[in-house]
Amino acid sequence: MKRARVAYAGAIHEAVPAENGLKLNDGRIVEETEVIWLPPVKPRTVFALGLNYADHAKELAFKPPTEPLVFLKGPKTFIGHKAQTRRPADATYMHYECELAVVIGRHARKVKRENAYDYIAGYTVANDYAIRDYLENYYRPNLRVKNRDTCTPIGPWFVEKEDIKDPMNLTLRTYVNGEMTQQGSTKDMIFDIPSLIEYLSSFMTLDTGDIILTGTPEGAVDTKVGDEVVTEIEGIGRLVNTIVGDETFHISNSLQKAVAKLDYNGQE
Incomplete structure (x- = not known):
């Protein structure tokens, strides 16, 4: 569903x-x-994987990690389908990252990989933009790279896990202004979904509504103001997003604040 x-x-x-x-x-x-x-789910603790596809690590001239490279994301980074993402005027290289987002469905602590899928509620699509100008080094993505307001569109759909036969064999694609620029498969993750849940739950508690962003394959290219970026994952959905500049974002920001306030107040 x-x-x-x-x-x-x-x-x-x-x-x-x-x-x-x-x-x-x-x-x-x-x-x-x-x-x-x-966003189709209200994010709680969000874990993001860096360099979880060997081909993406290679295109960035980094060595693939030998254990999961994980960092956290704040809730203000997330926006919905058909929303706008700000490209700062000083950015010289800002690229998309089409990612499978795994939504945790219940309390999870010290989970074994063979039981990991029992703790998943479902999946959605995320586009976790990165500004390479702000990157300090590959093993420590700093706050400005991955925690900027509006930098992570997510959605449009939450899909229950029962409707996805094999989440480790899904095609990911990205289109910029209608041209396909990225294609990969979740089967090429370095650390698969069960191993990520086992790893994270080995030292901390996961709970309902937590999200794991599982990384992106190669094919990340620079995006410009005015670009329409579509990230899609087989069987899950097609997420549309537009890049805007500082001036346009300032004009539209009041509407986004009003929606955020409405959401915060919990009107369902």
Whole structure:
């Protein structure tokens, strides 16, 4: 089952696909263009993997890690489908990262890899932009690289784990202005999903709503203001995002703040 979270008519709703648009949890049918798409799950602790595909490490001239390279992301980094991501004026190289996002479904501590899928609620698509100008070194992505406001679109759908037969054999693709620039498969992860859950839960507790961003394959290219970037994962969804500059972002920021305030107040 696919479901989304959207803002419509002053409230937050869960929604599912309908023949003529979206069906809200109160039964109303609305067009996709009438809503503001929110992240399909409210992120709690979010773990992001660096260099989890050997081909991506190679294109960045880094050695593949011998243990998971993990860092944390704050909640303000996340935005929804069809939202805008800011490219700072001083950035010379800002690239997308199409990633499978794994959503934890229950309390998990010291999980063995053979039981790891029992702790997963489902999956969504993430696009974790990085500004290479801000990178200090490969083993310590600093805050400005991965924790900027609006730097991580996620969605549009949350897909329950039962609907994904093999999450370790899904095709990932990215399109910039309609041209495919990235293609890979989750089967090429260095550290697969079960091993990541085993690793993280070995020293800390995972809980419902935590998210693991599992890394991106090779094919990351620079994006410019005005670009439309589409990241898609087989069976999960197609996430659309637009790059904007400082001036445009300043104009639209009041609307994003209003939606964030509405979401924070917990109106469901």
